[in-house]
Amino acid sequence: MSTLTQSTPRAAQPDAAPEKELRPPSYWPFVVPALAVVLAIIIFPWVFTIWMSVNEWKVGSPTTFVGFSNYLRLTGDPRFLEAIGHTLVYTVLSVVLPLVFGTFAAVVFHQKFAGRGFLRGIFIMPMMATPVAIALVWTMMFHPQLGVLNYLLSLVGIPAQLWVFHPATVIPSLVLVETWQWTPLVMLIVLGGLAAIPTEPYESAQIDGANLWQVFRFITLPLIMPFLFIAGMIRMIDAVKSFDVIFAITQGGPGSASETINLYLYSVAFVYYDLGYGSAIAVVFFLLIVLLAAVMLYARQRMLWTEIASDA
């Protein structure tokens, strides 16, 4: 019965096929929902942000059109210029260090040894913790008088450090937290890569008498490069927009020594309620991210070329 009723409407349109040239517009109804969502949650906020950035827009005051003056203000704002520097240093360090340690950890955990599964589990635990909660724990660990880190250093005779409480060491200390938390992610990605490498190249290298470093440098590293690239990309995106850990530990301090663009943007928009100026920062920040992404994509493109070249 049901097959009959279903087939009836199809049968009722015997001349559907000749109208083929009229069919292309029929996909529009399928595109419209997605288009509406994209317009509402991506395009509209962006256009609106750009609109706000060319206005003097403070909560509780009337808005006035000011053209590019918010952007001009940015060029002479020492806090903003410093924040760009902090963001770059923080990003580079917290991409490179987890990549190095994560790769090392992956190579170690790729070996077969007793209790490997258990230790792997322990190793990825930092990744599972809530950033704000661990930030508060680290804050107390960094305490120059009472923190456990200085106690550990004192056991091996190293003098007490100021960690996040001194402008010169604050960014490296924050990167330490970031590295501790995200090295496991890099390890997981690289482990996946290692599992996919065939054993033959290693066997032939062994026959050729390659040492451990040579095996790593000329076989493992090139073969896991695509995975490292993915890990690096994820780390970069995370590090540039990092907010919670920095905010919870230092709030950008001491002074403004660890204030990244994100933190400054937050202060301007949601503490000073200067939405116009905050939007200008957001636009510039966005351009910076686009630039970084372009550099990464360019590097990826070049890597493809070398792959092809080596294939040939």
Place this chain on the structure above:
Amino acid sequence: MADHKISRRTLLTGTAAAGALSLTGLPARAEVNWKKYAGTKLEVILAKGPRGDNLQKYVKEFTELTGIQVESEQIPEQQQRQKCVIELTSGRPSFDVVHISYHVQKRQFEKGGWLADLTPYMKDPTLTAPDLVESDFSAAGLQYCKNDKGQMLSLPWSVDYFILYYNKELFQKKGVAVPKTLDEMVAAAEKLTDAKDGTYGFVGRGLRNANMTLWTNFFLDYGGEFLDAKGNILTDGPEAVAATKLYQTLLTKVAPPGVAGFNWMESMASFTQGKSAMWIDGVGWAPPLEDPAASRIVGKVGYTVVPAGPKGQYSATYGDGVGVAAASKNKEAAYLLCQWIVSKQQGARLLQAGGGVPFRNSILNDAEVQKGVKMPKEWLQSVIDSAKISKLGLPVIIPVAEFRDLVGAAVTATLAGSDPAAELKKAHDQFRPILERSEKA
């Protein structure tokens, strides 16, 4: 057995007497019609902390008294401030009663016109109990809750005085007397500092923004005023430079390393572990200091007023209040709740638990209330003494947060060796245009 009987009987008679009193007392004395708005539902937005806890714990009593249902939520301070501002700007806030931080939000709320004028309600005997009169609030409280037209826009709830906490044990060990002046305090701190042992004479907020609350206390003691008659900011004048020099000396010579990044939390940790001998901060930290689970110096803490400077002795004062949103549809009912929040009973509970200090003199000076205070007597005395020398600790302007960030960063920078006068000048060059823009708008 006999004891048991007596206590039960006493309890019963006591309850009966109280009941009778309230029966005869209430309608005769005050004609407040508490039940008039029974059935109304109110929303309250609170900053997280002991004040909010005190409200939520006893709010059932208010519902019993008035028949008004109260929904309240506590949000961490900074987020609560943001949420309030955003909702109030939208014109349709989700709350009727709002908890405001005067020292940050006073000018902003007044300029936005977000709060209902409570003056007519205060004058209406059917809405206001006779014991709630303007003159009962301390001068700082009235300064905070009234706008320049003299309208009462909120009811002052809890005040925060800066006091000096000190470690009696360390003082005794070194034979040091409790300082009466800032100079004496520096000298005492030098004697108490023993870097080898890891103990230091003084600890306090060094972190940008947070540090302004401590710095301004020194600024006031050096005779500083925040604004001139025209509203120009004066925090880079000679008083400010002198205050910064004192701040710099204390935090670089006799304070724990890393103090430049300390907020109250790290400072308190150093103090409760017996690693710092003196700490200047808000009066509300006594409960954790006297809590054996959180502190190693229970019973050894001394409490006194902030020492005098060359031009006077002040306690930098901050505070919060409760107001009714101008957009609320239940203003009268919301006012009743505000009144209950700052009532004598609720204020007494707050004070006795050490969770805050009411702005109302009738509570603070009540011998019965004082007897119930669980904190040490010295603490209460420091509160009463600070009330007499209280002075607002931050300028009453709209861009308070920018002020605290910029000048605070300058003050923190001096801890790394920068020159106070030059740093303050640089910060004010940045801050003046911001202040002008906000006042002009």
